[in-house]
Amino acid sequence: MSRRIPWVEKYRPRRLSEVVNQEEAKKALLDWINDWEKGKPSKKAVMLVGPPGTGKTTLAYALANERGYEVLELNASDVRTGERIRQVMGGSMKMGSLFGFKGRIILFDEVDGLNVREDRGGLAAIVELIRESTWPIIMTANNPWDPKFRELRDEAEVIQLKPLDEDDILTILRRICNAEGIKCEEDALKLIAESSGGDVRAAINDLQAAAEGKKVLTKDDVTVTERAHQFDMFKILDKVFHARRFEEARSVTFLPSFDWESYYPWALDNIPSVYAKSVEAVSEALDNLSLSDVVRGRIMKTQEWELMPYMLELMTAGVALVRNKPALARFVRLTFPERIRLLAKTKEIRQMRDALINRLRTELHVSSSEVSLYYMPLLRLMATSDAFKKKLLERLMKIMGYSLESVEKTLGIEEVSAGGEGEGTKRGSTKRSRG
Numbered sequence: 001m002s003r004r005i006p007w008v009e010k011y012r013p014r015r016l017s018e019v020v021n022q023e024e025a026k027k028a029l030l031d032w033i034n035d036w037e038k039g040k041p042s043k044k045a046v047m048l049v050g051p052p053g054t055g056k057t058t059l060a061y062a063l064a065n066e067r068g069y070e071v072l073e074l075n076a077s078d079v080r081t082g083e084r085i086r087q088v089m090g091g092s093m094k095m096g097s098l099f100g101f102k103g104r105i106i107l108f109d110e111v112d113g114l115n116v117r118e119d120r121g122g123l124a125a126i127v128e129l130i131r132e133s134t135w136p137i138i139m140t141a142n143n144p145w146d147p148k149f150r151e152l153r154d155e156a157e158v159i160q161l162k163p164l165d166e167d168d169i170l171t172i173l174r175r176i177c178n179a180e181g182i183k184c185e186e187d188a189l190k191l192i193a194e195s196s197g198g199d200v201r202a203a204i205n206d207l208q209a210a211a212e213g214k215k216v217l218t219k220d221d222v223t224v225t226e227r228a229h230q231f232d233m234f235k236i237l238d239k240v241f242h243a244r245r246f247e248e249a250r251s252v253t254f255l256p257s258f259d260w261e262s263y264y265p266w267a268l269d270n271i272p273s274v275y276a277k278s279v280e281a282v283s284e285a286l287d288n289l290s291l292s293d294v295v296r297g298r299i300m301k302t303q304e305w306e307l308m309p310y311m312l313e314l315m316t317a318g319v320a321l322v323r324n325k326p327a328l329a330r331f332v333r334l335t336f337p338e339r340i341r342l343l344a345k346t347k348e349i350r351q352m353r354d355a356l357i358n359r360l361r362t363e364l365h366v367s368s369s370e371v372s373l374y375y376m377p378l379l380r381l382m383a384t385s386d387a388f389k390k391k392l393l394e395r396l397m398k399i400m401g402y403s404l405e406s407v408e409k410t411l412g413i414e415e416v417s418a419g420g421e422g423e424g425t426k427r428g429s430t431k432r433s434r435g
């Protein structure tokens, strides 16, 4: 009955190309190590930041493996005693080659796990380590936005990883099922992926628990634990709405499960109903939330990550501490954000549309935005004209391998003809009657 190798380790990608959907992070990481190798890194360290189980540690190891570095992992107590540091820092880049390595990469996993209050010395030691290091340093963190980590963040290039979506996780799960020779029903994998809340480690663990030793995995075999990304979000919002003090509201941002990208639409959709009794409160909370989005935009554009605490405070304390806040019931009713629901519903069509745009972009040698702006409306128009419709739809079906219905949906011609005549009228009106 004993578990053999955990699948999270067995199937941990060894090469960067196997790490799913973190292309921008990979590129930034490669640029950084290339600069190191040329002897002119802009920062001696990088900090890989992202939600749990999205590939931070994996990227560090894959990079080291691919570029021939030995990984030396350090933790908080190593830093405090200082001894291991001296050991690690001794020697030069050339020394590693004795053992067949090009050099060393120092990995400091989960730096935000340091208890900054009790471990002030530890933090200062890491900063010093970075300044003096002759080796590239990689740190990982889920949530390093506490102002106390500022000095550390300043020493590093912050590389943000994306939260993974269900499709990414399905890709990884299918790969494992194939490698294990297990016939996994798609529904079973979907259930696991859905409940993982974007955490690949959680999904792989659930898969192993349900499938190990089986030849076939069905939906009935899957008893996913209440991983409850959504449940967490309910708890987080509940805490924010009930908070009476600044620190209380802001404290949610230190939870490992806090993911600001998902939090935003949740807050946006729930503020009007939770504060419904006070227009002033709704307006102020939405104002602060939108300001947080302005700050987010600035961070993304200028990479000024030190603005992050302001963004987090505006989206939490800014929502909690508003004038004329109405008295709230002990349990507020929260709803699932419409935007996320809608995005999930239209995902397939959006993907097909993106694929078509991409194809046209390469054929026509123009940018994607030009295709969306000029060529897609033209195609849509042609697809509703008797002179071109048949030929155009047939060509697109052939080129893209879509069904007729998919081509129509991709071009959005239901919407166009909804206002006009023909078969679209019927479909369009059914759609509208919902609203």
Ligand SMILES: Nc1ncnc2c1ncn2[C@@H]1O[C@H](COP(=O)(O)OP(=O)(O)OP(=O)(O)O)[C@@H](O)[C@H]1O
Pocket: 007, 008, 009, 011, 012, 013, 018, 019, 020, 021, 022, 050, 051, 052, 053, 054, 055, 056, 057, 058, 059, 110, 140, 141, 142, 164, 172, 200, 201, 204
């Ligand atoms: N993008 C990815 N592509 C392929 N596999 C992944 C990816 N992200 C995570 N995994 C798998 O999930 C496991 C956990 O990933 P990893 O340890 O890199 O997560 P992490 O982001 O460092 O999480 P934490 O912050 O909890 O330490 C890995 O063993 C790997 O098998």
